[in-house]
Amino acid sequence: MRYIEFGPNKDKVSVIGAGCMRISQMDQQAAYAFVKTSLEAGINFFDHADIYGRGESERVFGRLFAEKPSLRDEMFLQSKCAIHDGLYDFDQDYILKSVDGILERLNTDHIDSLLLHRPDALMEPEEVGEAFDKLKASGKVRSFGVSNENRFQMELLRSGLSENLSANQIQMSLVHCPVIDAGINVNMMNEAGQMRDGGILEYCRMNQMAVQCWSPLQIGFFGGVFLGSDQYPELNKVLNALAEKYETAPDTIAYAWLLRIPGKMQVITGTTKPQRILSAAKAADIRLTKPEWYDLYKAAGKQLP
């Protein structure tokens, strides 16, 4: 496994993070296998949100910690808040109340990272700053970040905070990477040249923030995985060829493509299967060559100008 320094506390976190959005139906035994396999593979980073399974994903972990309290100390726990009742909400009271709910469901006294899940168009940076200061002072949250924010939203928010943001979690994969497309097609009149995000990758890199890639295998917005999909024959051909070269699985190569991007990249996997968690862990040890990285990009249907 490979690790990065995360946030102002410089915590050592794995570049592969185990996403917990799909674990809400797991029984104790399956949940233990999910966590144990991850930890044994060197994955110490677990990504939750208060809305996953309407709180059930966090409760699954809470029950595990009740049974085996030492597990909590072996992991870096992240959760998210701000989505509720058809709106996005960065109000101080709401953030504070959400964290209390997260801690209760996870059955822990602190989380290591809190992300604001989606940008609140009506946010007040100073108010968020006050909420973060209170959460830090009380020991309930150790670091703070965002999800699905563009550069200017991060800058605006940062203006009200007393410490740097640690991460931005965005959708990113071989088939969904407008943050890469816009850079490659800069100043072109084509669709790929549209900069929708204002330079998320560059901003995060310059500010030592982690970029966490969610849905690393999905087509579009939860449209199923591109691995083996007849929508992506060329991509699958190149993934399979590289999997053979590196004596690994095609999903490992798809994760390695994301981890080859410079900066503090993390892949947040969504699998619930221990065997596939092991495939993901292997990606940390593979460094694709530059031609391989571009070959995969082009095989996904992207063009260089």
Ligand SMILES: NC(=O)c1ccc[n+]([C@@H]2O[C@H](COP(=O)([O-])OP(=O)(O)OC[C@H]3O[C@@H](n4cnc5c(N)ncnc54)[C@H](OP(=O)(O)O)[C@@H]3O)[C@@H](O)[C@H]2O)c1
């Ligand atoms: N910040 C945000 O707005 C946001 C939004 C969405 C998700 N997330 C985070 O990102 C994490 C990952 O998202 P995701 O679940 O959409 O990621 P994903 O890894 O792209 O998709 C996971 C799905 O793909 C299947 N899968 C995984 N590997 C496979 C393989 N080799 N072959 C065939 N199917 C495979 C999984 O099934 P199996 O379980 O059967 O393997 C699961 O149904 C979430 O858990 C969550 O933590 C964040």
